Amino acid sequence: MLPTKPHQIKTALVSITSLYVAGWGFYYLAQETIRRRELASRKRKYPLRAPLLPPHAISAGVRVAERVGVLAHTNSKGSSSSSSPDQLEAKKILKQRGLPDASEHNEEADALSPPATPTRGPSWYGGATDSEVSRIHRRFSSLKVLGRYANVVPEWREQGVWEWAAWKLCYSLFYKPRIWWDGGFKADQKTHEGRQKIDMLLPVERIKWDQLFASSGTAATDSNGPTPPAVREAAQSSFTWIGQSTCLIQLEGVTILTDPVFSKQPVVSVFSPTRMRPMPCNIHELVANAAIDVVLLTHNHFDHLDIHVLPLIPKRATFIVPVGLAPLLQQYGVEATRIVELDWWQQRRLPLSIRVASKDNGSSGGDTTTIERRRCFDVTAVPASHWSARTPLDTNTTLWNSYAVRVYTDDQASTAPRSCSPSSAVTEPRSLFFCGDTGYSPSLFTAIGRALGPFDVACLPIGSYEPRWHMQIQHMHVTESVQVTRDIGSRRAFAMHWGTWSMSDETWDDPYWQLHKELRQTSDDPERLLAVPFGKTFWF
Numbered sequence: 001m002l003p004t005k006p007h008q009i010k011t012a013l014v015s016i017t018s019l020y021v022a023g024w025g026f027y028y029l030a031q032e033t034i035r036r037r038e039l040a041s042r043k044r045k046y047p048l049r050a051p052l053l054p055p056h057a058i059s060a061g062v063r064v065a066e067r068v069g070v071l072a073h074t075n076s077k078g079s080s081s082s083s084s085p086d087q088l089e090a091k092k093i094l095k096q097r098g099l100p101d102a103s104e105h106n107e108e109a110d111a112l113s114p115p116a117t118p119t120r121g122p123s124w125y126g127g128a129t130d131s132e133v134s135r136i137h138r139r140f141s142s143l144k145v146l147g148r149y150a151n152v153v154p155e156w157r158e159q160g161v162w163e164w165a166a167w168k169l170c171y172s173l174f175y176k177p178r179i180w181w182d183g184g185f186k187a188d189q190k191t192h193e194g195r196q197k198i199d200m201l202l203p204v205e206r207i208k209w210d211q212l213f214a215s216s217g218t219a220a221t222d223s224n225g226p227t228p229p230a231v232r233e234a235a236q237s238s239f240t241w242i243g244q245s246t247c248l249i250q251l252e253g254v255t256i257l258t259d260p261v262f263s264k265q266p267v268v269s270v271f272s273p274t275r276m277r278p279m280p281c282n283i284h285e286l287v288a289n290a291a292i293d294v295v296l297l298t299h300n301h302f303d304h305l306d307i308h309v310l311p312l313i314p315k316r317a318t319f320i321v322p323v324g325l326a327p328l329l330q331q332y333g334v335e336a337t338r339i340v341e342l343d344w345w346q347q348r349r350l351p352l353s354i355r356v357a358s359k360d361n362g363s364s365g366g367d368t369t370t371i372e373r374r375r376c377f378d379v380t381a382v383p384a385s386h387w388s389a390r391t392p393l394d395t396n397t398t399l400w401n402s403y404a405v406r407v408y409t410d411d412q413a414s415t416a417p418r419s420c421s422p423s424s425a426v427t428e429p430r431s432l433f434f435c436g437d438t439g440y441s442p443s444l445f446t447a448i449g450r451a452l453g454p455f456d457v458a459c460l461p462i463g464s465y466e467p468r469w470h471m472q473i474q475h476m477h478v479t480e481s482v483q484v485t486r487d488i489g490s491r492r493a494f495a496m497h498w499g500t501w502s503m504s505d506e507t508w509d510d511p512y513w514q515l516h517k518e519l520r521q522t523s524d525d526p527e528r529l530l531a532v533p534f535g536k537t538f539w540f
């Protein structure tokens, strides 16, 4: 009997679909196998020894040490009779640095003592020796598997598209209905109490530009476009949250714009969320009132990279981007010479000159007199645990970064104008840790603290964390963000990546309450991590 036409079509469709699904199955399986083998080999070759424990982990006892994952190769029972050479070396180093040794302490008593406050100087943070730094770099260097970047933290597991589909098509549909979920924001907008809560938790203030910049007063232009406004003070350091991961940060007078997105929706679509709150400024205001020196881009997701903003950024600004992102930027009018692509642990020093409003001559005539100051902008890209994609075809073809930034003042008489070296700096540098989207990895963040910490200020994401079973490895929970401030040794930290768009299953205000709960329960310092209003400037 011959098969009928519809029957043939059905068979063909089923076969093609199964082949397609099986193909992806094989792809993910191969990718994950190669990735895990590579990580296992790195773990053998580049062990992160006990000195990698931050002070808070040491004081909280071996259990935390195990969580941090760096004691795994030593004897966790801590019996000194079986001390390996590694342990002895670790003990010696701890003693030299004047740090307590976990194995000599009563675990329970120590668990009660509050975590140590990070201190500056030749201590644990930033104290890695050259060989330790090189082990950290190799352990967490970027990894390409089958032509796409992969994560290198031990916490990552393959998610494929399946897990996302399981979340959106099963979990959100049947188990915990969250279709077109807005985090409960619209419901709150409808009641008086809800509106009060919104105004209290997510206040929006207009940015006070005149505190930050003196208006240039002239329409003078040079080859780089209009003369930018001058900063008020040469040593000005400030933080202003604009929304999601878009921040305006100043370090020693250098103005940094991060992950600039100014549209109402990350993507124009009914499936894409809309901004909960009005923005404290638009891109035109920002460009007219601020002198942007550097733009930091962490990755290419739509809530972090808005291509419509790119052509509007003044030509004097340099873009620091992850490897692979330059072609997209060039396509939208950013010249290749203004783009610096960084791989994980790659560092770049940029000599910058900033314009500072001179106080003495400020009032004479309409124009503000300005003086030039030299700065050395030193940026290192560090790993994050995330992924990248702008289209279904370019998944993971570009990297995802966090950044460690130091700004040195370089005010001495300039001998070579293009030189930029910390040795000629006159003061201690100001440092910033700007965290891209990432899951929490104790070993990675302690390694960052050890190699590049401590930091004067950190910007950390606190939202987009539910459901945990899916989000855990790509977005941190608030409690983990608080932990990061200890791992990297930041003196102050500002919260971002919440209250802007509802993209996950938590309610819109949950990050805020979780943050307060966490700080009240575990922190020595209520300002360890601050959730701040949109548009309000904080000085540090």
Ligand SMILES: *[C@@H]1O[C@H](CO)[C@@H](O)[C@H](O)[C@H]1NC(C)=O
Pocket: 031, 148, 149, 150, 151, 157, 158, 159, 160, 161, 386, 387, 388, 395, 396
């Ligand atoms: C992209 O990277 C993530 C993280 O390593 C991985 O889970 C995902 O499967 C990758 N996607 C593709 C298509 O390779």
Ligand SMILES: *[C@@H]1O[C@H](CO)[C@@H](O)[C@H](O)[C@H]1NC(C)=O
Pocket: 358, 360, 361, 369, 371
């Ligand atoms: C102020 O302007 C005068 C001349 O216009 C100049 O000589 C002087 O150095 C300026 N002062 C400062 C602090 O720039």
